[in-house]
Amino acid sequence: MDCPFFEPRYFLVSDFWGTVHCFSGKVICGNCSNSYGPKTWHSTSKYKRTIWRCNQKYESGEKCPTPHLYEDDLKRLFVEAFNRLYSDRAGLVDDYQEIIHTLTDTVNLEKKAAALAEECAVVTELMRKCVDENAHTAQDQDAYHQRYDGLASRYQAVKQQLDGVNDEKLARIAKRESMSLFIADLDKCNGALKEFDEPLWYATVETVTIHEMVAAFNFKDGSVIDVEI
Numbered sequence: 001m002d003c004p005f006f007e008p009r010y011f012l013v014s015d016f017w018g019t020v021h022c023f024s025g026k027v028i029c030g031n032c033s034n035s036y037g038p039k040t041w042h043s044t045s046k047y048k049r050t051i052w053r054c055n056q057k058y059e060s061g062e063k064c065p066t067p068h069l070y071e072d073d074l075k076r077l078f079v080e081a082f083n084r085l086y087s088d089r090a091g092l093v094d095d096y097q098e099i100i101h102t103l104t105d106t107v108n109l110e111k112k113a114a115a116l117a118e119e120c121a122v123v124t125e126l127m128r129k130c131v132d133e134n135a136h137t138a139q140d141q142d143a144y145h146q147r148y149d150g151l152a153s154r155y156q157a158v159k160q161q162l163d164g165v166n167d168e169k170l171a172r173i174a175k176r177e178s179m180s181l182f183i184a185d186l187d188k189c190n191g192a193l194k195e196f197d198e199p200l201w202y203a204t205v206e207t208v209t210i211h212e213m214v215a216a217f218n219f220k221d222g223s224v225i226d227v228e229i
Contacts, residue, residue, distance in 0.1 A: 021038065022201055023038075023071070023074055027207070029054035029055075029066050030066055030210055036053060038052055039052070053068035065212050066211065073229070078217070079193050084225050116158055117162060131148070179220070181220075182204060
C-alpha cells in the first residue's frame with residue numbers, strides 16, 4: 001500500500017518493562033479488560049520468542065481464556081481489519097462526512113448553553129438583591145435564609161446543567177477532530193495494505209479487544225471490525 005508518512009501526532013506508550021512498542025496499551029483482554037503485554041518464551045535458547053498475552057492471565061484463581069498472540073499475528077490481523085475498513089474508501093469517506101456532521105453538531109447545545117447561562121445570570125442577580133435587601137431592611141432571618149438557600153440551590157442545579165452541556169459540547173468537538181484526522185489519514189492511502197504499517201496503526205486504531213476466537217478492532221472513527229484469530 002502506497003501510504004505517505006503520517007504526521008507525528010501519535011504518542012508511544014511504554015509497556016510495564018519500560019520498553020516502547022506500538023502494541024503497548026492498545027491490545028486489551030476481552031475477558032478481564034486488562035492490557036496485553038509482551039512475554040518472552042525460551043529466553044536462553046535459540047527458540048526464543050516474544051508473545052503477547054493478558055498481563056493478568058495467571059493473577060487470579062481462574063486464568064483468562066483469551067489466547068496469546070505472536071507479534072506477527074497482531075500485524076496480520078491489523079492488515080486484514082484495515083483492508084476490510086478500506087474496501088470502499090470513497091463511499092466510506094463520503095459517509096463519514098455526514099456522520100461527523102450528525103454526531104458532532106453543537107448548534108442545539110450552544111443554544112441550550114446560552115439559555116442556561118442566562119438563567120444563571122438571572123438567579124445570581126436575584127441572590128444579590130436578596131442579600132442587599134437583607135442588609136438594608138429588617139427581615140425575618142429564617143425567611144431570608146430559606147429564600148436565599150432556595151435561590152442558591154436553583155443556581156447550583158442550573159450551573160450543573162450548564163457544565164454538563166459544555167462538557168458534551170467539548171466532547172463533540174474533540175470527536176469531530178478525531179474523526180476528521182481519521183478520514184484525512186484514510187484519504188491519503190492509495191490501495192490495499194500489503195504489510196503492517198506502524199504510523200497507520202497509530203493513526204487509525206483506538207484499541208484491539210482479544211476474545212477467544214476473534215480480535216475486535218476498535219477504529220478511531222467508531223467502527224468495530226471483528227477478525228477471526
